[in-house]
Amino acid sequence: AQSVTQLDSHVSVSEGTPVLLRCNYSSSYSPSLFWYVQHPNKGLQLLLKYTSAATLVKGINGFEAEFKKSETSFHLTKPSAHMSDAAEYFCVVSDQGGRDDKIIFGKGTRLHILP
Amino acid sequence: GAGVSQTPSNKVTEKGKYVELRCDPISGHTALYWYRQSLGQGPEFLIYFQGTGAADDSGLPNDRFFAVRPEGSVSTLKIQRTERGDSAVYLCASSRGGSFTDTQYFGPGTRLTVL
Numbered sequence: 001a002q003s004v005t006q007l008d009s010h011v012s013v014s015e016g017t018p019v020l021l022r023c024n025y026s027s028s029y030s031p032s033l034f035w036y037v038q039h040p041n042k043g044l045q046l047l048l049k050y051t052s053a054a055t056l057v058k059g060i061n062g063f064e065a066e067f068k069k070s071e072t073s074f075h076l077t078k079p080s081a082h083m084s085d086a087a088e089y090f091c092v093v094s095d096q097g098g099r100d101d102k103i104i105f106g107k108g109t110r111l112h113i114l115p
Numbered sequence: 116g117a118g119v120s121q122t123p124s125n126k127v128t129e130k131g132k133y134v135e136l137r138c139d140p141i142s143g144h145t146a147l148y149w150y151r152q153s154l155g156q157g158p159e160f161l162i163y164f165q166g167t168g169a170a171d172d173s174g175l176p177n178d179r180f181f182a183v184r185p186e187g188s189v190s191t192l193k194i195q196r197t198e199r200g201d202s203a204v205y206l207c208a209s210s211r212g213g214s215f216t217d218t219q220y221f222g223p224g225t226r227l228t229v230l
Contacts, residue, residue, distance in 0.1 A: 094215035105157030
């Protein structure tokens with residue numbers, strides 16, 4: 001069985017400063033991990049995904065995430081926030097090869113960008 | 116190309132009524148997924164199709180919920196005897212392959228309100 005925990009429901013950063021959105025997961029097999037972004041009144045969009053290749057994954061719009069098995073974490077980062085980054089972000093886990101494959105979304109982190 | 120579309124965008128109904136929600140996936144995508152997103156929560160998996168068949172319907176909450184994809188393209192989510200607790204945004208996604216590790220492309224959702 002798998003689960004995912006997004007440690008912060010809200011994060012506020014100033015424009016131009018780094019972004020860190022935290023995600024911890026549990027998985028019985030080899031997890032695939034994703035980050036999706038949801039802008040108001042728009043569909044969910046994939047930012048990046050990890051599927052057992054390189055542990056540092058680069059995504060769209062300057063975001064990246066690092067898979068750390070020892071810490072069971074997949075935190076999302078960006079060096080410099082932009083006003084357009086204000087949105088809801090979801091961390092997602094799915095097991096690969098398990099008999100009980102499921103896809104689980106976290107509860108989301110709302111990112112606020114301060115001018 | 117065209118993305119995933121969902122109709123209607125909003126649906127208001129009365130408790131006890133029957134509703135149908137429609138999803139048009141990206142052309143050529145074999146897999147189609149339905150999720151439910153309640154206020155303040157992440158999307159919750161309901162069912163997914165590989166072609167015409169339901170490959171996993173373990174997320175459907177009870178037998179009032181049913182989904183079909185008769186020709187392997189458009190899908191309809193059907194809810195009988197709606198309850199106020201069914202109020203949520205219903206999301207549809209499609210992917211080229213049928214694994215949860217494949218990138219899913221989401222539609223804008225249908226907001227269902229049960230009065």
